[in-house]
Amino acid sequence: MEVDQLIKWRRELHSFPELGWTEFVTTSILVRELKLMGYEPLLGESIINTKFVRGRKKDDVEKAIKMAIDKGVDKELLDKMNGFTGCVAIYDSGKPGPTVSLRFDIDCVGVQETDNENHLPLINGFKSKNQNQMHACGHDGHMTIGLGIAKWLKQQQENSLCGRVKLLFQPAEEGVRGAQAMAESGIVDDCSYFLASHIGFIAKSGEVVVNPSNFLCTTKYDFRFKGLSSHPGKDPHVGINALAGCCTAATQLLAIPRHGKGMSRINVGVIRAGEARNVIPAYGELQVEVRGETEEINTFMCQQAERLVKGVALGYGLDLEIEIMGEAVDLTNDKEMVQLLSDVSKSNNQTVIEQRSFGGSEDATILGRRVQKINNGKAIYFVLGSDLKGTHHQSDFDFDESILPIGVKIYTDCLLKLISKK
Numbered sequence: 001m002e003v004d005q006l007i008k009w010r011r012e013l014h015s016f017p018e019l020g021w022t023e024f025v026t027t028s029i030l031v032r033e034l035k036l037m038g039y040e041p042l043l044g045e046s047i048i049n050t051k052f053v054r055g056r057k058k059d060d061v062e063k064a065i066k067m068a069i070d071k072g073v074d075k076e077l078l079d080k081m082n083g084f085t086g087c088v089a090i091y092d093s094g095k096p097g098p099t100v101s102l103r104f105d106i107d108c109v110g111v112q113e114t115d116n117e118n119h120l121p122l123i124n125g126f127k128s129k130n131q132n133q134m135h136a137c138g139h140d141g142h143m144t145i146g147l148g149i150a151k152w153l154k155q156q157q158e159n160s161l162c163g164r165v166k167l168l169f170q171p172a173e174e175g176v177r178g179a180q181a182m183a184e185s186g187i188v189d190d191c192s193y194f195l196a197s198h199i200g201f202i203a204k205s206g207e208v209v210v211n212p213s214n215f216l217c218t219t220k221y222d223f224r225f226k227g228l229s230s231h232p233g234k235d236p237h238v239g240i241n242a243l244a245g246c247c248t249a250a251t252q253l254l255a256i257p258r259h260g261k262g263m264s265r266i267n268v269g270v271i272r273a274g275e276a277r278n279v280i281p282a283y284g285e286l287q288v289e290v291r292g293e294t295e296e297i298n299t300f301m302c303q304q305a306e307r308l309v310k311g312v313a314l315g316y317g318l319d320l321e322i323e324i325m326g327e328a329v330d331l332t333n334d335k336e337m338v339q340l341l342s343d344v345s346k347s348n349n350q351t352v353i354e355q356r357s358f359g360g361s362e363d364a365t366i367l368g369r370r371v372q373k374i375n376n377g378k379a380i381y382f383v384l385g386s387d388l389k390g391t392h393h394q395s396d397f398d399f400d401e402s403i404l405p406i407g408v409k410i411y412t413d414c415l416l417k418l419i420s421k422k
């Protein structure tokens, strides 16, 4: 794979970062490139089950569509997307064989990119053009690797491959919001293999972590309490104080007992209520997340949290709305996939790290688990090392572009082992 081409893609994608569910310009760049290669990417509701869309704000989406139109994104393409970002390109060899799915996340982080004069994207003129939005996690690199694989597939000799490859460009990984909707569209239900990865994070350039451990299952909630406003002097008995409900719920949530069988977590990250000193607050909301080392532990935390806020609502006479804003599960990499990744990484002169704690959450796990469950398929999530400037989600983040061709090579070598025509 030509390094120049990869760097060009990466830099263009880096300069138009978009937050989860608003990646219209990003999707249009991907579609443009994939079409040039001869793909007809799937879009919109054919790859997104809208019932399972998490944490998507309509206002933000509408604003982003307007901006995309201003930036010259094709109206017909936007119509096909019908408000939902991301795309899937399918390579079909035309010969019987397994279907392999690969997933690349496409969204950015809500961070203002640094103006520090040593920052490479600034020096080379590809700094984010969007205020408070930045590819500060490396998803621009993930997409680039995806495009590189797409191009490689089209360059293979006819008859050399069998089966199919689905390249999933998934929206809204940040906040683990996008994968469930893609999974529920059924897009991976015919897949025998699933591979996904992250760059950087817990490994340096030249290293591949083939079996990262401790993926935390997580569920992100918005709890919205609705009460009744009234005059606190004249009619305090009429009001139903949503702020009080929020406060009680927040302290009680933080006091949920931890689970004895493994790691469990809870955070109340945002509390928002009240309008004025002399009005009983009619509305209050909490933004909460729970995590668990296993699905069982995460479910325990969910049940406790939901029961508790329901109890608080009942106690105060408040109406309650519960919305799941994001979710991820744990993933156990299949042994044969770990072996495959180890072999391929070694043959590409990478240092293989068997196991290292990931310690975060990733919604690719939902897609991987689905492939494992439905087809008894094999799945892996691995970490492609990269030397980093700054750290993930910070304004001075940058990764080592020289790992891009290595990423493409590792994936395509895996594909050669999985779908080479025998």
Ligand SMILES: [Zn+2]
Pocket: 137, 138, 139, 173, 198
């Ligand atoms: Zn990330």
